[in-house]
Amino acid sequence: MARLDQKTVDQVCKELETAFGNRFSNNLSVRDTHSHNETKLRHEVPDGVVYALSKDDVVKTVKICARYKMPIIGFGVGSSLEGQLNAPVGGISIDFSKMDQVVSFSPEDMTVTIQPGITRETLNSWLRDSGLFFPIDPGANASIGGMASTRASGTSAVRYGTMREAVLCAEAVMADGRLIRTASRAKKSAAGYDLTRLLVGSEGTLGLFTELTIRLHPIPEVVSSGICTFATIGDACNTVIESIQCAIPFARVELMDEFMVKACNAYSGLTLEPRPTLCVEFHGDEASVASQAATFSEIASAHGSSNFQQSTDPEKRAQLWKARHSALWAAEASLPECDVFSTDACVPISRLADCVTETQKDLKEHNLIGPIIGHVGDGNFHVFVGYPKDNEREEKRIYEFTERLSERAISMGGTCTGEHGIGQRKIKYLRMELGDAVDFMWTIKQALDPDNILNPGKYGFPEN
Amino acid sequence: MARLDQKTVDQVCKELETAFGNRFSNNLSVRDTHSHNETKLRHEVPDGVVYALSKDDVVKTVKICARYKMPIIGFGVGSSLEGQLNAPVGGISIDFSKMDQVVSFSPEDMTVTIQPGITRETLNSWLRDSGLFFPIDPGANASIGGMASTRASGTSAVRYGTMREAVLCAEAVMADGRLIRTASRAKKSAAGYDLTRLLVGSEGTLGLFTELTIRLHPIPEVVSSGICTFATIGDACNTVIESIQCAIPFARVELMDEFMVKACNAYSGLTLEPRPTLCVEFHGDEASVASQAATFSEIASAHGSSNFQQSTDPEKRAQLWKARHSALWAAEASLPECDVFSTDACVPISRLADCVTETQKDLKEHNLIGPIIGHVGDGNFHVFVGYPKDNEREEKRIYEFTERLSERAISMGGTCTGEHGIGQRKIKYLRMELGDAVDFMWTIKQALDPDNILNPGKYGFPEN
Structure with a gap:
């Protein structure tokens, strides 16, 4: 290349x-x-x-x-x-x-066909009066096409899945300029290879989306938000594991470690206990939301948390989640004069407490500051790490940290990236994680794009 | 070839x-x-x-x-x-x-890793005391490997998804004899191409599964089953569409047309009204199941159905669903001296009533008997068609009917197969449905299996 x-x-x-x-x-x-x-x-x-x-x-x-x-x-x-x-x-x-239009909307099928450039917020504004919404929320107001390309997810994936589940079918331009439809609009199909999911998450290396048909969900009648703290990361994780086993359909369940909570207190003038904290959200009708919150509270209590607070009132909900909502800025404020970036790893939930705890230990041992926040229902977490601007030696230490983090996640049966993708920076870990399977990915890439013109230099295939 | x-x-x-x-x-x-x-x-x-x-x-x-x-x-x-x-x-x-063992079980992650030869009933027996179950139910006691290969689904897909969603990751032998793992065990990942979903549904043409890690679900605390009838297929379908828009998480919702109900009455000595009928199942805790049933009943009433009956008592539930449970045998009994087979099509749910109604008209016009049963929440339905044994002329008429059915489904934005797969019999419709996309499937097939040794003669690729 x-x-x-x-x-x-x-x-x-x-x-x-x-x-x-x-x-x-x-x-x-x-x-x-x-x-x-x-x-x-x-x-x-x-x-x-x-x-x-x-x-x-x-x-x-x-x-x-x-x-x-x-x-x-x-x-x-x-x-x-x-x-x-x-x-x-x-x-x-x-x-x-500029390709940001809604092409067609089918409320009966709870699907919408859009051009890839529309952002998720614009789409949700467009849908506002329909009773339906597009739930996937990666934080940024990303374009839906970009989200599909990186198989994005975020806080609500625990309930509504990731872009893998959200994209029903797509239209795409392939490397030779031919336009294809990957599947019909039927909700399920057993007809042929799953080209939809081959293209979703391929980071623009196999084709370029020109239309996407995506699944929508009913706007919940009632939303309840809550927060509680735990003595250890393990207690918080076990609460989530048991809740899911009890069929609580969390809409969101976010873990903040003690350092993240401290940063949020400082940034937003809050007085939360600096302990591992869960922010939860439940969707449903009034009875179901109440029952979810009650069961969750019981399980949290059994794991030593006695301060669960929740509300269905929008203002109180915003207050309870204030720390979580401002976490990124709080993390940045806690790392002044630094470049901050958010790394991403994901492990089976049974290993999440181990992975977070070992990562905290690693940060401490290496004199690094890195508040942690996790989409705990999916075993996915982010570390916000920072290094003094324009300091190459410090930058190198951060890269070494992310390398150890990737290795740790992979050694626990997890992945080096739950939602950010491989791009240029995680090439090395793709091979570490998937071994020979990467050869077959490359075989597919060569077959579909023999001149390697679609987003070359990503994924670390042999030519690169 | x-x-x-x-x-x-x-x-x-x-x-x-x-x-x-x-x-x-x-x-x-x-x-x-x-x-x-x-x-x-x-x-x-x-x-x-x-x-x-x-x-x-x-x-x-x-x-x-x-x-x-x-x-x-x-x-x-x-x-x-x-x-x-x-x-x-x-x-x-x-x-x-004989490769039918459970390799490892992780209740915290709600996953189990199995060899592909284990059947779904054996797996569920094995899981019995864990509080978890594997919900996908295609009818037959199929092997999980076979189910993954054909992207199987069935009655419970409306709630729990198909094998597309159920398989978390797999180990497979590729055409050159190399063994790969398609993904980590993390619940979600943005690392590389989705080889898992490329292999799921590829009908053994790209690789052979040797292990599968699949998602399990909590056994519901309470199950409620119900039945009600409608004046028209459209009323039944609209009831389901509105219920899903109201976020009723059907565990099962099955449509039987009037001919299917008649066949069931005759076979099982029942006295159901010979009208379009919905059999529904709700999963949850007591309050949630009651609320689902109440909301559903209200919506059904608004569409002219006043005879909704439901129960959480196992014996009464079996009685209410008796017709649905015996439908296949009832269909066979209604077609004496015939070879009976079940065809399969799937359309966006907004077109289901049209598709079923036009199919009934088609059957009538061609003097064919074909009771219809549908996984209506997914827009998927089956027609049981029969022809006198060893009568080639009649057999040809049935094939012509299935051809018209596939064309009809495809013209409505649907697929020629929701869950049975392409195999040898639907080759023609794969191309009709997906056009040039089939060329790219063939490109992938040639790249991964250049000698075309994995299950050749399926899918209708150029060589065949």
């Missing part, structure tokens, strides 16, 4: 300019924005940016690029975290932000 | 006999049993059968076969319905029935 010679790059840019006029740009600041990654990785800018308005634009761009073996990188809003948008050997960024 | 010459076949059989002794058989009746399909398709027998005891046996068999380009067909219990087990160009059947 090498950068194309400048003459070829110029030729591709000329053809794109002819095709798209001022919807093509090779202005440096535009290109730089499109390698924005929400990461501390060095920007690797593409050679040009196409603002697509339609699937035809995407097909046209891919066909021009394919002819010259020019790399192509899809761009939603730029909220990915592992360098997915970087262009290590140049290429053309296709900006989907 | 052609049959190997007899000398090569003999050589492979000799090597397998040397490797496996009396766990290899080329006895004709054994081979014939292994092409059993629960279908009216002609048996196409394999050249030999290996009874595997371990993943090493599977690896060894695949390596011997791969050397000679000998086809390989996985066999569970032989309950597939579309000719998945036939060996059109011969080959070796690997019988997984």
Whole structure:
């Protein structure tokens, strides 16, 4: 994989300019924005940016690029975290932000077909009066296409699943410029290979979404939010494990470790006990929400937590979850003068307490500060680690920490990334986690994109 | 794709006999049993059968076969319905029935890792005292490996999903004899391509499962079963659509058309009104089940159904669902002297009433008898059609009917198969449904199995 010679790059840019006029740009600041990654990785800018308005634009761009073996990188809003948008050997960024329409809505089927550039907040505004909503919430107001590409999830995945479950079918442009539909709109199907789920989470390396049909859910009649604290991480995790075994359908269940709670107290002027804390949310009708909260409270008590508070009143709910809602900013404030980034690991829930506790020990041993927050129902957690700006030695120590974290998660039967993806930064751990299976991924990649033009340099396949 | 010459076949059989002794058989009746399909398709027998005891046996068999380009067909219990087990160009059947052990059980994670030959009933017996169960119920007591291979589902998929959702990760032998793990045991992951879901539903054409880690669910505290009738299929379907929009988490919701009800009355001596009928099941605690039943009853009333009966008492529940439980036998009894088979189509639920009603009209116009039963929450339904034994002209009429049914489902945005798979019989409709996407499936197949030795002759790829 090498950068194309400048003459070829110029030729591709000329053809794109002819095709798209001022919807093509090779202005440096535009290109730089499109390698924005929400990461501390060095920007690797593409050679040009196409603002697509339609699937035809995407097909046209891919066909021009394919002819010259020019790399192509899809761009939603730029909220990915592992360098997915970087262009290590140049290429053309296709900006989907103007492909942000609802194509069709079927309330009876509880599905909506959208263009990939629509963001989850815009979609939920659009749906507001329908009684339905799109629950997946990765934090950022990401585009749905980007979320599908990284198999995003977040706080509500414990109840509503991840993008793996949310995408019913898709339309995508493949590396040769052909447009396919991955599946019918039927809720289930036994017809052929599951191309939908092959493309979801492939980080733009196998195809570019031009339409997605996604599942919606009824807006819950009643929402209850609650909070309680525990003596140990183990007590908190065991409370969640038993609750799930008792069929409590948590809508959200978030763990904050003692350091995260301290940071939130300092940032938001709260007076929470600096102990492992669970923030929970229940969805249902009044009776069901009350019963979920009562059962949860009982189980939490049996694990030594006696301060469970909950409310269905929106204002009180906001108050109870205030710490959780401000956690990212609190973490950043607790690491002043630092670059902060959020790492991501996920283990079977039976190993979560071990993994979090060992990670806390690791941080302490290495004199690092890293408040921890977890989507505990899924065994997924984040560590917010920071290092003094522009200090390479400190930066290296953080990378070594994330390496140990990935190894720890993998050794416990887990994954190096629950929801952020591989991108450029976790290439090494993909192989560590999945061994020879990565060879078969590469075989698929080579078969579907023989010239390796779709988002090259990600995943760490042999050529890279 | 052609049959190997007899000398090569003999050589492979000799090597397998040397490797496996009396766990290899080329006895004709054994081979014939292994092409059993629960279908009216002609048996196409394999050249030999290996009874595997371990993943090493599977690896060894695949390596011997791969050397000679000998086809390989996985066999569970032989309950597939579309000719998945036939060996059109011969080959070796690997019988997984002795690989039926539980490898490990993690109640905290609500997962179990099993060998593929274990059947769902055996697994549920094994789990009995754990408080957990494996909910997916395709009717037959299928092997879990077979269920994963065909992406099976059944009555409880509306609540618990299909094998697509049930399989967390797998171990599989690929066409070159290499053993891979498709994913970690973490509940979610953003690491790499979703090989798990690529293999699930691939009908043994991409790899052979040697272990599966599957999700379990808490055994519900209370189960309530109910039944009610409607004036039209549309009223029944609209009741289900509104109920799902109101967040009623049906555990099962089955539709029987008037002809199915008549057949059940005749077979079981029941006196149900011969009208479109819904059989429902709710899972939860006492309060939640009562609230689900009450809301459902209200919605059903609004659609003209005033005879909803339900009970949580096991004996009464069995009585209420008696018609549904005996439906297959009732359908067979209503078609005396006939070969009966069950076809399968699935549409977005918004089109289900149209699809069922048009199918009834089609049956009538063509003087065919075909009671209909549907997993209505998923838009999936079956028609039991029969034709006089050994009457080719009548058999042809039935095939023409299933062709019209597939076309109808596809034209409504649905699929030619919700849960039975493609096998040999639905090859034509796979292309009709998915167009060029099938080319990319074939590209993947060629890349992962270049000699086309894994279950050839299925899916209708170009070579076949």
